[in-house]
Amino acid sequence: MENLSRKPDLAYLAELSQSQRAIPAGAALLPESTPLIVRVERGIAMRYTLLEDGRRQVEALVYPGDLCGLTSVLYGPGASYYEALTPMMLSSFDPADLHQPLPDGPDRTTTLVWLMTRELTRLSGWLASVGQRNANEGIAWFVMHAWERAEAVGLIEKDSAPFPFAQQVVADSLGLSLVHTNKTIRRLRDQGLFRIAGGRVRISSLPALRRAAAL
Incomplete structure (x- = not known):
């Protein structure tokens, strides 16, 4: 084999x-x-x-x-x-x-x-994120995962990746409430880690996002 x-x-x-x-x-x-x-x-x-x-x-x-x-x-x-x-x-x-x-x-x-x-x-x-990462780490991991999947198939354009994920999808991925997901995404955005707009995500610093995701 x-x-x-x-x-x-x-x-x-x-x-x-x-x-x-x-x-x-x-x-x-x-x-x-x-x-x-x-x-x-x-x-x-x-x-x-x-x-x-x-x-x-x-x-x-x-x-x-x-x-x-x-x-x-x-x-x-x-x-x-x-x-x-x-x-x-x-x-x-x-x-x-x-x-x-x-x-x-x-x-x-x-x-x-x-x-x-x-x-x-x-x-x-995925299981490690659901079971062990806190909300900050889990959402940072989700954004990083989406970026890496998009990068692997050539979908990065103008320093942004497709992000067609409603907050409910993110919440259901990580076992979080919608309210907690919304607040955490805003907190990480305000920290300058990433920006989501128009169905795409831009990451300010990949190393910083990886650290935030405990990767």
Whole structure:
């Protein structure tokens, strides 16, 4: 098996795409009834879990290049949902195609394991923020995480990153109340760590923000 520390070549996924579709902000990325895997080509989404009383825990941010639906296809339906936070373009795949061997190309089993391992690594950081970081640290971490995800896929423009996250999304990511989230964001803004406006965030000093996030 290949070295899992090295990112596999995912270019072959373009050949497996059966269709592309555009969806608006607020729409679900995956159907609830049919197992499906989609790849994000453009746009930003979130993955979340709902409790029986309607409370929501945001589990992850989803950016271009991410695959959605892997867990439910491999292990059966789960409790996670995907919602577009911006207009998006998605490529759809037949889950069975991801298991077919390639005569000349990357081993797909290794690729799937790499993708799942990457998601587990991100989830570990997410859990640390929910469980251990205080409100200041957690929100600083969320902004830093959004910046790094955007930077990784080339979405930094004019020293700013997309930030299509309502304060309720930030609150539901970190287990905070909306009031506490609002006050903390204003406090960190007033400290000069970042500025959010027009759906984008500008960071004054990345090292200072990392320190504030206990990174």
